[in-house]
Amino acid sequence: MAYKATTLNTISNQIDTILPLPSLEKELLLSHLQRMEVAKGKLIISAGKIGHHVYFIEEGLARAFCENQRGQTTIWFGQEGDVMLSYLSFFKDKPGYESIELLENAVLYRISSKDLRELYRQHIHIANWGRKFAEYELLKAEQRFMDLQFKTATERYHDLLVNSPAILKRVQLGYIASYLGITQVSLSRIRSALK
Amino acid sequence: MAYKATTLNTISNQIDTILPLPSLEKELLLSHLQRMEVAKGKLIISAGKIGHHVYFIEEGLARAFCENQRGQTTIWFGQEGDVMLSYLSFFKDKPGYESIELLENAVLYRISSKDLRELYRQHIHIANWGRKFAEYELLKAEQRFMDLQFKTATERYHDLLVNSPAILKRVQLGYIASYLGITQVSLSRIRSALK
DNA sequence: GCCTTTTTTTAACAAATGATAAAAAATTAA
DNA sequence: TTAATTTTTTATCATTTGTTAAAAAAAGGC
Numbered sequence: 083m084a085y086k087a088t089t090l091n092t093i094s095n096q097i098d099t100i101l102p103l104p105s106l107e108k109e110l111l112l113s114h115l116q117r118m119e120v121a122k123g124k125l126i127i128s129a130g131k132i133g134h135h136v137y138f139i140e141e142g143l144a145r146a147f148c149e150n151q152r153g154q155t156t157i158w159f160g161q162e163g164d165v166m167l168s169y170l171s172f173f174k175d176k177p178g179y180e181s182i183e184l185l186e187n188a189v190l191y192r193i194s195s196k197d198l199r200e201l202y203r204q205h206i207h208i209a210n211w212g213r214k215f216a217e218y219e220l221l222k223a224e225q226r227f228m229d230l231q232f233k234t235a236t237e238r239y240h241d242l243l244v245n246s247p248a249i250l251k252r253v254q255l256g257y258i259a260s261y262l263g264i265t266q267v268s269l270s271r272i273r274s275a276l277k
Numbered sequence: 278m279a280y281k282a283t284t285l286n287t288i289s290n291q292i293d294t295i296l297p298l299p300s301l302e303k304e305l306l307l308s309h310l311q312r313m314e315v316a317k318g319k320l321i322i323s324a325g326k327i328g329h330h331v332y333f334i335e336e337g338l339a340r341a342f343c344e345n346q347r348g349q350t351t352i353w354f355g356q357e358g359d360v361m362l363s364y365l366s367f368f369k370d371k372p373g374y375e376s377i378e379l380l381e382n383a384v385l386y387r388i389s390s391k392d393l394r395e396l397y398r399q400h401i402h403i404a405n406w407g408r409k410f411a412e413y414e415l416l417k418a419e420q421r422f423m424d425l426q427f428k429t430a431t432e433r434y435h436d437l438l439v440n441s442p443a444i445l446k447r448v449q450l451g452y453i454a455s456y457l458g459i460t461q462v463s464l465s466r467i468r469s470a471l472k
Numbered sequence: 473g474c475c476t477t478t479t480t481t482t483a484a485c486a487a488a489t490g491a492t493a494a495a496a497a498a499t500t501a502a
Numbered sequence: 503t504t505a506a507t508t509t510t511t512t513a514t515c516a517t518t519t520g521t522t523a524a525a526a527a528a529a530g531g532c
Contacts, residue, residue: 148423148427155427157422157426173412174416179419202405203405206401210397213397213404213407216408217364217411220364220368220414220415221364223419227352228343232343254509266511267511268490269510270510270512271511273510430519449478451479459520460521461479461481462481463519465480465481466482
């Protein structure tokens with residue numbers, strides 16, 4: 083059974099985690115969100131197409147992946163509390179690199195890019211909330227880049243074990259391997275060396 | 278001789294490139310900027326320390342680098358029009374991963390983190406300017422990550438040749454190699470294979 | 473110019489990862 | 503449960519990149 087939803091992972095708390103909003107702006111932002119229950123396997127965002135919404139994950143698991151010569155490479159996992167979007171689509175109205183699919187049945191909230199941009203334009207608290215959102219995503223991207231540049235695949239796997247055990251439990255190893263930037267065979271070698 | 282400064286690379290135009298500001302907010306932001314002439318070799322930001330300013334490069338060239346087992350690895354080059362900062366320091370008041378040093382004599386403009394945050398808090402246009410800044414930096418970081426994940430060192434070198442020939446002319450190959458995530462010996466092999 | 477120092481290239485060998493194929497284990501469906 | 507399918511591991515060999523050392527080329531100082 084899925085764990086009982088508490089106030090800790092409600093959409094309202096997700097918003098406050100980025101930057102607490104005054105009640106007026108909070109209600110305004112919430113009023114533009116649309117709740118969706120989506121089945122496992124559904125493609126939320128398609129590579130090469132412009133995504134017109136930003137999604138908040140209240141429950142469920144998703145992955146972003148790119149198609150390339152060797153098939154699909156997973157570049158991101160998202161779970162409860164994460165925000166799901168194509169940066170290129172939302173920031174520049176351009177087609178994104180990646181597709182995003184649900185790996186489990188999910189409860190999502192979405193807002194259209196158009197609505198969110200209008201809220202940014204009119205309300206300074208929401209503009210600063212959007213700035214904080216971009217800044218935190220940038221810190222995550224920087225961390226990700228540094229890991230890829232400076233750590234070995236073995237270290238990155240170990241980091242996942244320590245920092246994101248939930249992902250490892252919920253996802254098959256082929257996806258993990260491509261997320262780490264190595265082949266599944268290589269990941270299998272790393273795992274057997276750890277025993 | 279350095280090229281003559283035109284309106285194209287003034288600090289004022291750098292700001293508008295991120296997001297054009299109304300004249301009131303533009304003047305306000307400019308009034309907080311301090312002009313500096315800095316000599317080649319100067320360390321602007323130090324790894325492990327909190328950087329308290331954000332810098333705009335009007336003239337000159339800089340690199341960010343990290344110390345690690347193999348010495349220094351260059352992770353970024355900045356030239357005319359680029360903004361220079363530690364993300365961790367400015368966004369979270371934490372010590373950053375990287376040091377930034379000037380590779381040429383430079384003309385910089387700087388603003389304190391404190392002042393810029395206060396402008397974000399009070400002026401919606403500046404808040405949205407700051408949001409756009411973070412969004413564009415995030416797109417650059419995403420591009421960088423994708424390149425490292427999906428392209429070979431040879432392809433990354435070729436991209437530099439095509440997209441940033443100025444950097445290649447101004448910087449020694451050892452820095453370029455570490456920026457590409459390979460050794461200088463490897464870069465030399467790549468270069469000789471292209472002939 | 474010439475000498476010193478720094479940068480770049482080349483060579484030889486080691487280590488890590490990729491590609492492919494096949495075996496083993498786990499999962500799913502009837 | 504059994505059979506089919508999917509996932510994971512193991513093995514072999516090729517390729518790429520790293521390490522170290524030395525030679526060649528370029529840059530800087532006197």
